[in-house]
Amino acid sequence: MATEGVFDWLGQTVGKIIRFLVEFLSGFLGMIWGAMDAFLHGMAKAIGMDVSIFSFVLLFVGLLLLYSGVRALLRRSIFGGLILTFLGLIVMSWLIH
Secondary structure, three states, rough: HHHHHHHHHHHHHHHHHHHHHHHHHHHHHHHHHHHHHHHHHHHHHHHHHOOOHHHHHHHHHHHHHHHHHHHHHHHOOOOHHHHHHHHHHHHHHHHOO
């Protein structure tokens, strides 16, 4: 009978530890998700674009094109740099309302 009491106590203790870890991680990850959500909404609001995955993918593509265009211009590739920069500006202008 005494052994059952020890295992009952051990099971409850392990259960409490697991529950604490799950609640802690849930709260922590929820806080991080809330911060990311607020950041993305704030950035989208400042840029003037819709808040959707498609908009953020286009934003990433536009910034990548602009970056590639500036790098090409710095390498003295005028024609390629102007085309990439122009394409990046077109993509970015689609996003901004």
